[in-house]
Amino acid sequence: MENVAKTAVRYLPIVIVMVAWEAIARLNLVDTLALPPLSKVAAAWFDLMRDGELVSNGASSLYRGSAGLLLAVLIGGTLGMIMARCRIFDMLINPLVELFYPLPKSALIPVTVLWLGFGDGSKILLIFLGCMIPVTIGAYNGARGSDHALLWSARSMGAGSFRMMWDVVLPSALPELLNGIRTALALAFILLVSSELIVSQRGFGYLIGYLGSTGSYEGMYAVVLTVALLGFAVDRIYQLLMQWLLRWRD
Numbered sequence: 001m002e003n004v005a006k007t008a009v010r011y012l013p014i015v016i017v018m019v020a021w022e023a024i025a026r027l028n029l030v031d032t033l034a035l036p037p038l039s040k041v042a043a044a045w046f047d048l049m050r051d052g053e054l055v056s057n058g059a060s061s062l063y064r065g066s067a068g069l070l071l072a073v074l075i076g077g078t079l080g081m082i083m084a085r086c087r088i089f090d091m092l093i094n095p096l097v098e099l100f101y102p103l104p105k106s107a108l109i110p111v112t113v114l115w116l117g118f119g120d121g122s123k124i125l126l127i128f129l130g131c132m133i134p135v136t137i138g139a140y141n142g143a144r145g146s147d148h149a150l151l152w153s154a155r156s157m158g159a160g161s162f163r164m165m166w167d168v169v170l171p172s173a174l175p176e177l178l179n180g181i182r183t184a185l186a187l188a189f190i191l192l193v194s195s196e197l198i199v200s201q202r203g204f205g206y207l208i209g210y211l212g213s214t215g216s217y218e219g220m221y222a223v224v225l226t227v228a229l230l231g232f233a234v235d236r237i238y239q240l241l242m243q244w245l246l247r248w249r250d
Contacts, residue, residue, distance in 0.1 A: 044218035060202040065192045068127025076132035080139025105130035131184035138180020142173030
């Protein structure tokens with residue numbers, strides 16, 4: 001019961017916002033075109049689900065986001081650990097990482113469209129490029145903190161470079177790497193919806209823009225809330241995964 005009470009208190013602000021939203025709209029304190037009642041937004045959500053629009057567009061978005069993020073994790077994580085262990089590689093790649101880190105990632109949208117057109121490829125490339133930076137930095141910082149005594153011990157026992165990376169460097173880098181991936185996870189949603197709003201005919205972003213342009217504001221809000229709740233759920237699931245992967249530290 002104590003855990004239930006803590007969970008209820010933790011999510012109470014969300015319930016308060018929902019009630020306030022409905023009340024503000026029903027009392028006409030804000031124009032209903034700008035803020036339709038939450039109950040009508042919920043009804044629009046069920047209509048979109050029944051028509052299959054939300055499911056089909058959501059599937060396209062999740063495919064693009066998952067593919068781009070997976071590439072960023074695999075390539076960015078490997079790149080960061082190699083940079084941390086190889087001085088020459090660090091000297092060559094680190095300046096590029098520092099150069100692109102402050103760049104607004106949405107500025108790459110027209111570039112990726114120019115390279116790969118309006119299909120899935122440009123969105124996957126954008127998410128990959130944007131998410132790779134925090135993953136690389138997380139892996140790099142974590143790998144640099146590897147215990148030198150463990151590295152020397154592994155080397156003295158004849159461990160090769162790959163074995164040292166897998167058995168020593170990766171476990172040491174894992175906490176920072178996982179934090180970098182969590183940052184990239186949030187960034188993937190931002191880049192995905194931004195790119196679909198501008199240059200797409202499928203996906204959550206496209207659906208938000210289309211419904212907004214046709215005056216279906218209840219449906220537009222329904223899709224926006226779907227993206228928000230999906231991002232919230234994915235982040236919570238990822239935190240549980242982080243706890244499971246790092247349980248050996250306790």
